[in-house]
Amino acid sequence: MKAAIMGYGTIGSGVYEVLDKNCKSVEKKAGEPIEVKYILDLRKFPGSPVEKLVIHDVEQIVNDPEIGIVVETMGGIKPAYEFVKRCLLAGKHVVTSNKALVAAHGTELIRIAAEKNISFLFEASVGGGIPIIRPLVESLGGEEILEISGILNGTTNYILTKMSEEGWSFEEALKRAQELGYAECNPEADIEGYDTCRKIAILTAVATGKEVNYEEIPTQGITKITSMDSSYAAHMGAAIKLFGTSVNKDGKIYLEVAPVLVDAKDPLYAVTDVFNGILVVGNMLGASMFYGSGAGKLPTASAVVGDMISAVRFGDEPEKIGWSSEKLEVHPAAELSRKYFARFEGSERAKKEAVAAAFGDVKFVTLEGTDEFAVLTGEMTGEEFDAAAAKVGGLRQKIAARL
Amino acid sequence: MKAAIMGYGTIGSGVYEVLDKNCKSVEKKAGEPIEVKYILDLRKFPGSPVEKLVIHDVEQIVNDPEIGIVVETMGGIKPAYEFVKRCLLAGKHVVTSNKALVAAHGTELIRIAAEKNISFLFEASVGGGIPIIRPLVESLGGEEILEISGILNGTTNYILTKMSEEGWSFEEALKRAQELGYAECNPEADIEGYDTCRKIAILTAVATGKEVNYEEIPTQGITKITSMDSSYAAHMGAAIKLFGTSVNKDGKIYLEVAPVLVDAKDPLYAVTDVFNGILVVGNMLGASMFYGSGAGKLPTASAVVGDMISAVRFGDEPEKIGWSSEKLEVHPAAELSRKYFARFEGSERAKKEAVAAAFGDVKFVTLEGTDEFAVLTGEMTGEEFDAAAAKVGGLRQKIAARL
Numbered sequence: 001m002k003a004a005i006m007g008y009g010t011i012g013s014g015v016y017e018v019l020d021k022n023c024k025s026v027e028k029k030a031g032e033p034i035e036v037k038y039i040l041d042l043r044k045f046p047g048s049p050v051e052k053l054v055i056h057d058v059e060q061i062v063n064d065p066e067i068g069i070v071v072e073t074m075g076g077i078k079p080a081y082e083f084v085k086r087c088l089l090a091g092k093h094v095v096t097s098n099k100a101l102v103a104a105h106g107t108e109l110i111r112i113a114a115e116k117n118i119s120f121l122f123e124a125s126v127g128g129g130i131p132i133i134r135p136l137v138e139s140l141g142g143e144e145i146l147e148i149s150g151i152l153n154g155t156t157n158y159i160l161t162k163m164s165e166e167g168w169s170f171e172e173a174l175k176r177a178q179e180l181g182y183a184e185c186n187p188e189a190d191i192e193g194y195d196t197c198r199k200i201a202i203l204t205a206v207a208t209g210k211e212v213n214y215e216e217i218p219t220q221g222i223t224k225i226t227s228m229d230s231s232y233a234a235h236m237g238a239a240i241k242l243f244g245t246s247v248n249k250d251g252k253i254y255l256e257v258a259p260v261l262v263d264a265k266d267p268l269y270a271v272t273d274v275f276n277g278i279l280v281v282g283n284m285l286g287a288s289m290f291y292g293s294g295a296g297k298l299p300t301a302s303a304v305v306g307d308m309i310s311a312v313r314f315g316d317e318p319e320k321i322g323w324s325s326e327k328l329e330v331h332p333a334a335e336l337s338r339k340y341f342a343r344f345e346g347s348e349r350a351k352k353e354a355v356a357a358a359f360g361d362v363k364f365v366t367l368e369g370t371d372e373f374a375v376l377t378g379e380m381t382g383e384e385f386d387a388a389a390a391k392v393g394g395l396r397q398k399i400a401a402r403l
Numbered sequence: 404m405k406a407a408i409m410g411y412g413t414i415g416s417g418v419y420e421v422l423d424k425n426c427k428s429v430e431k432k433a434g435e436p437i438e439v440k441y442i443l444d445l446r447k448f449p450g451s452p453v454e455k456l457v458i459h460d461v462e463q464i465v466n467d468p469e470i471g472i473v474v475e476t477m478g479g480i481k482p483a484y485e486f487v488k489r490c491l492l493a494g495k496h497v498v499t500s501n502k503a504l505v506a507a508h509g510t511e512l513i514r515i516a517a518e519k520n521i522s523f524l525f526e527a528s529v530g531g532g533i534p535i536i537r538p539l540v541e542s543l544g545g546e547e548i549l550e551i552s553g554i555l556n557g558t559t560n561y562i563l564t565k566m567s568e569e570g571w572s573f574e575e576a577l578k579r580a581q582e583l584g585y586a587e588c589n590p591e592a593d594i595e596g597y598d599t600c601r602k603i604a605i606l607t608a609v610a611t612g613k614e615v616n617y618e619e620i621p622t623q624g625i626t627k628i629t630s631m632d633s634s635y636a637a638h639m640g641a642a643i644k645l646f647g648t649s650v651n652k653d654g655k656i657y658l659e660v661a662p663v664l665v666d667a668k669d670p671l672y673a674v675t676d677v678f679n680g681i682l683v684v685g686n687m688l689g690a691s692m693f694y695g696s697g698a699g700k701l702p703t704a705s706a707v708v709g710d711m712i713s714a715v716r717f718g719d720e721p722e723k724i725g726w727s728s729e730k731l732e733v734h735p736a737a738e739l740s741r742k743y744f745a746r747f748e749g750s751e752r753a754k755k756e757a758v759a760a761a762f763g764d765v766k767f768v769t770l771e772g773t774d775e776f777a778v779l780t781g782e783m784t785g786e787e788f789d790a791a792a793a794k795v796g797g798l799r800q801k802i803a804a805r806l
Binding site: 014017018019021022025026028029030123129130131134135137138139140141142143144209267269270282283284285286287288289290291292293296298299301302303304305306308309310313317320 | 417534540542546612686690693695699705707709
């Protein structure tokens with residue numbers, strides 16, 4: 001089997017490395033060797049061992065009947081979408097790590113692959129090296145999935161971990177993340193939650209079998225989280241994590257990307273630093289968690305190679321991993337009843353009665369030496385919370401809580 | 404597709420329940436409905452809704468051409484082995500949750516299924532509802548697996564958790580586990596590590612593709628763990644867990660079932676109570692962990708139903724999950740260099756020089772009010788440890804340590 005890699009950046013070069021280092025086990029599991037014939041990139045990589053494989057025109061891949069499988073690790077929509085579509089239409093399996101592409105054009109690409117009886121696989125687009133998409137489809141096949149909640153972005157998890165464990169400010173933690181290469185110069189996609197949004201959209205689409213428009217998912221990042229929030233969380237024996245959340249309640253799917261306060265007993269609490277963790281709750285299975293390196297060259301490349309092996313092995317009987325063109329109705333998770341952690345300016349003593357009148361029974365939390373106080377509310381919708389908070393006045397922060 | 408369930412105990416009745424409750428999603432994913440036609444059991448279940456399905460003779464299943472898939476949830480070897488073999492030879496897919504059967508006769512049953520071009524699947528035999536066998540084969544297909552370390556038995560994990568968190572003695576914790584139904588009246592298979600042994604043998608066989616004779620795996624349970632050990636562990640910010648361990652070092656596979664002292668930063672540290680957790684380290688992927696309910700009626704049944712869906716969906720192109728008849732050479736994990744936690748009678752002061760002479764540089768740990776002390780050694784083999792400990796004298800406990 002001859003392969004082409006489109007995009008020889010971090011992930012693409014990792015794929016080449018994994019195929020090279022693990023060639024024996026890849027051949028054994030795929031049933032035949034997988035050899036990289038082309039590497040498509042704008043650059044030339046002079047002096048590199050792959051120099052002779054480098055091409056600059058996608059036509060060479062599309063028109064070469066020897067190429068049976070194409071890896072897309074360019075990222076972004078343009079020109080990845082056009083290139084992938086052309087490869088699929090030419091009857092070549094495609095494996096991608098590109099969550100932006102899968103979230104935006106997955107429905108069409110999955111449909112083309114099905115029509116052509118080939119594989120379009122994207123395990124690496126969510127959770128890096130953590131096997132999650134295939135287990136959702138295959139191993140949990142007998143389950144009604146009730147919830148998928150994931151720490152799906154390593155950069156934001158690193159920032160929140162450092163704010164909590166080291167007391168760093170958001171800005172300090174972000175700067176350190178950039179120095180370490182975890183965060184990009186323009187960190188918007190990570191810290192505003194856009195990356196997590198695309199990933200939870202993909203997971204929800206796979207679990208429900210329906211198309212999810214990620215633009216409809218209420219998405220909030222971590223830029224408003226302060227070290228004061230982290231101090232309260234630590235004081236309460238909890239931690240703040242950025243969650244992508246998808247809840248199936250009575251057949252309706254509620255979605256959100258937002259910071260969440262999680263208890264130390266929650267399996268996701270221990271997911272720190274750049275690691276990812278994905279909690280899946282099934283109606284029969286109960287809670288199950290998948291944990292590992294959510295990003296990074298080799299873990300992500302390993303997931304790509306796992307998909308390549310499946311594509312080659314299953315040949316013209318491809319795995320059915322994907323979703324239909326039926327659109328999922330997206331409900332905001334704020335419509336669900338849940339607890340909230342909230343900070344108010346002023347003193348607990350002065351506002352105690354107002355809080356009780358607005359929220360009923362709450363748990364108060366006060367950190368010494370501050371001009372404010374916090375509460376942990378009972379279960380309520382986002383709208384109910386907002387109405388109650390307006391009555392109290394001086395709201396500084398609200399975060400959904402799993403305590 | 405008509406199915407038969409052999410053994411209507413906890414798991415078997417759970418399978419019936421999952422198929423019933425999730426029939427829509429099962430039909431959608433399998434591509435056709437799965438209907439239970441027979442339930443084979445010695446009992447009659449008068450008045451139960453399944454009463455009419457109950458049969459007592461396996462011949463009815465074997466000889467009924469309508470039956471395409473058989474679930475084996477009887478447990479044990481006799482008569483499960485004979486029944487499963489006959490069903491496979493009759494061309495029926497078999498799905499089992501029976502780790503004793505798979506560990507003892509997996510090689511033969513996998514071979515028969517391959518010859519007959521049908522599925523023999525056993526996801527539920529390890530880790531209950533946690534997807535682990537299929538991810539090892541499929542998602543991690545591009546990896547060289549360097550290590551599998553698992554907390555694979557919920558009963559012993561519950562006992563160790565209670566000894567650690569509540570300060571209970573082993574006997575108290577076992578009694579409570581029995582009262583809660585976690586441990587059987589005869590708890591030997593759990594507390595002596597036999598259950599974990601079969602499970603790590605199965606995982607190792609799947610990962611290496613070779614037959615593992617579980618009787619060759621050095622196996623030690625938790626009966627020698629005392630609350631004194633738990634106190635030391637807590638003092639060191641660590642915990643004792645029963646691990647099934649399989650390490651691939653330079654192509655040799657080292658196996659063991661034994662208690663291990665794990666650090667609070669280890670992803671397996673947070674796996675408490677009856678939960679299971681399985682750490683998989685790949686040469687490219689790094690560490691990944693799978694966490695969930697390792698036992699229990701519905702989680703395990705859910706894994707069985709997941710396998711049933713795969714068997715039906717793949718039909719006569721079965722998944723290749725299993726191993727060959729080639730035998731794996733089992734090396735004892737004690738041959739590996741690793742740290743040990745060890746308790747000695749006497750005082751640190753009196754024996755400090757002897758310890759230094761025998762072990763070199765160690766970390767001493769002393770709990771006040773005891774007539775003993777403990778050390779954390781540097782890396783050494785089991786043989787080296789034993790030689791050094793003999794020189795010091797008065798060894799009370801040794802536990803491999805991951806600190």
